[in-house]
Amino acid sequence: MEAIILHDWAALAIRWVHVVTAIAWIGSSFYFIALDLGLQKAPGLPDKAHGEEWQVHGGGFYHITKYLVAPERLPEHLTWFKWESYSTWLSGVAMLMVLYWAQSELYLIDPAKLALAPWGAMLISALSLGVGWVIYDRLCKSRLGENPTTLMLLLFVLLVAMAWGYDQVFTGRAALLHLGAFTATIMTANVAMIIIPNQRIVVADLKAGRTPDPRYGKIAKLRSTHNNYLTLPVVFLMLSNHYPLVFASRWNWLIAALVFLMGVTIRHFFNTMHARKPAPWWTWGATVALFLAAAWLSAQGTQRLDDDGTALTTAEARLVGDAHFDEVRDIVLGRCSMCHAAEPGWPGIATAPKRVVLETDAQIARHAREIFLQAGLTDAMPPANVSFIEPQERALLRAWFDSAGRG
Numbered sequence: 001m002e003a004i005i006l007h008d009w010a011a012l013a014i015r016w017v018h019v020v021t022a023i024a025w026i027g028s029s030f031y032f033i034a035l036d037l038g039l040q041k042a043p044g045l046p047d048k049a050h051g052e053e054w055q056v057h058g059g060g061f062y063h064i065t066k067y068l069v070a071p072e073r074l075p076e077h078l079t080w081f082k083w084e085s086y087s088t089w090l091s092g093v094a095m096l097m098v099l100y101w102a103q104s105e106l107y108l109i110d111p112a113k114l115a116l117a118p119w120g121a122m123l124i125s126a127l128s129l130g131v132g133w134v135i136y137d138r139l140c141k142s143r144l145g146e147n148p149t150t151l152m153l154l155l156f157v158l159l160v161a162m163a164w165g166y167d168q169v170f171t172g173r174a175a176l177l178h179l180g181a182f183t184a185t186i187m188t189a190n191v192a193m194i195i196i197p198n199q200r201i202v203v204a205d206l207k208a209g210r211t212p213d214p215r216y217g218k219i220a221k222l223r224s225t226h227n228n229y230l231t232l233p234v235v236f237l238m239l240s241n242h243y244p245l246v247f248a249s250r251w252n253w254l255i256a257a258l259v260f261l262m263g264v265t266i267r268h269f270f271n272t273m274h275a276r277k278p279a280p281w282w283t284w285g286a287t288v289a290l291f292l293a294a295a296w297l298s299a300q301g302t303q304r305l306d307d308d309g310t311a312l313t314t315a316e317a318r319l320v321g322d323a324h325f326d327e328v329r330d331i332v333l334g335r336c337s338m339c340h341a342a343e344p345g346w347p348g349i350a351t352a353p354k355r356v357v358l359e360t361d362a363q364i365a366r367h368a369r370e371i372f373l374q375a376g377l378t379d380a381m382p383p384a385n386v387s388f389i390e391p392q393e394r395a396l397l398r399a400w401f402d403s404a405g406r407g
């Protein structure tokens with residue numbers, strides 16, 4: 001079988017695993033958060049039990065009791081919840097490699113932003129994912145850790161800063177995907193580096209007959225609450241690369257900021273409901289407002305810096321509206337665009353030379369002066385006249401600039 005077919009099926013298999021493990025992880029996370037909030041005190045609870053809940057599912061009734069800190073004795077068999085999270089992260093990284101690293105020139109690098117070499121882009125991609133965790137973990141462990149609201153706000157600022165930062169470096173599509181991976185890395189690291197190790201300390205204490213310190217459980221609970229508020233935005237960001245209005249629009253990073261807020265408003269509704277408090281219906285009003293704001297932002301211009309879809313300036317409109325323009329466009333598309341494109345077709349030219357992209361009317365108008373200098377007044381371009389521009393075509397470029405470009 002052809003390698004290309006196997007590669008495609010491998011990519012599908014990884015995606016399949018990733019989606020399934022993510023469902024398992026988020027499903028169990030939602031389940032436990034709801035369970036926790038629904039726990040109730042009841043007479044006759046065993047010693048050290050914090051609360052209980054009755055549930056009905058799949059043909060039977062469940063009577064669940066939560067022991068805060070720990071039960072008196074360690075039961076023989078304990079079910080841990082960690083592989084859901086780890087396998088989601090591992091399969092996610094595999095997908096990042098297959099799609100964004102292996103095809104970095106298509107999906108990761110945007111020469112109009114930063115003309116990175118593939119290895120440089122991969123290095124930034126890999127390192128940036130871990131950095132978020134380091135910063136976040138320091139924040140949690142600092143004195144701010146005692147103030148959950150400030151902590152949440154700082155986490156939000158960090159995420160928005162990252163959204164903006166990624167957008168300066170990568171394609172819009174890769175920027176939002178990396179933001180999702182950055183956030184998910186924090187979530188998995190919370191499980192792997194804090195929640196599970198703390199739980200292990202408690203288990204070890206119980207085995208050794210020591211009284212476990214309640215501090216460990218509290219820390220784990222805070223991290224798990226952060227994870228809860230981050231789940232919905234991460235899923236949105238992972239899906240966003242199917243929607244150009246989100247990732248390829250100019251304010252994609254601001255849209256991401258609104259999505260993080262929506263994650264909070266939606267979760268707040270369900271968390272309050274599960275705690276059996278009056279339903280905060282206002283959160284849906286806030287969610288819809290945020291959603292509409294995101295939709296509106298998505299129509300305020302496109303990504304590409306060179307041709308950002310914003311209205312032409314008067315000077316540019318004059319250049320595009322000029323009588324020579326149709327012919328100018330033909331000349332540029334025929335003699336220049338094979339190299340000066342977002343994805344150049346000329347062998348050996350990987351990215352638009354000097355970040356000059358000449359593909360759309362707006363781009364041609366924006367570079368009118370340089371076109372005039374490089375190909376009209378002089379024969380600097382095309383290099384060695386590789387694309388055989390004719391003298392009368394150069395004359396036309398000059399005439400165009402003379403009539404519409406000066407002034």
Ligand code: HEC
Pocket residue numbers: 332335336337338339340346349353354356367370371374375381382383386387389
């Ligand atoms: C074979 C590929 C190729 C073609 C075709 C080509 N260019 Fe270029 N262009 C280049 C390269 C390479 C550079 C960078 C040159 C350098 O190193 O300074 C460049 C640079 C430029 C620059 C920036 C110059 C500067 O120093 O800022 C402009 C403007 C430009 N080209 C316009 C054009 C125009 C207009 C055409 C068509 C008439 C054209 N080019 C055709 C490869 C090409």
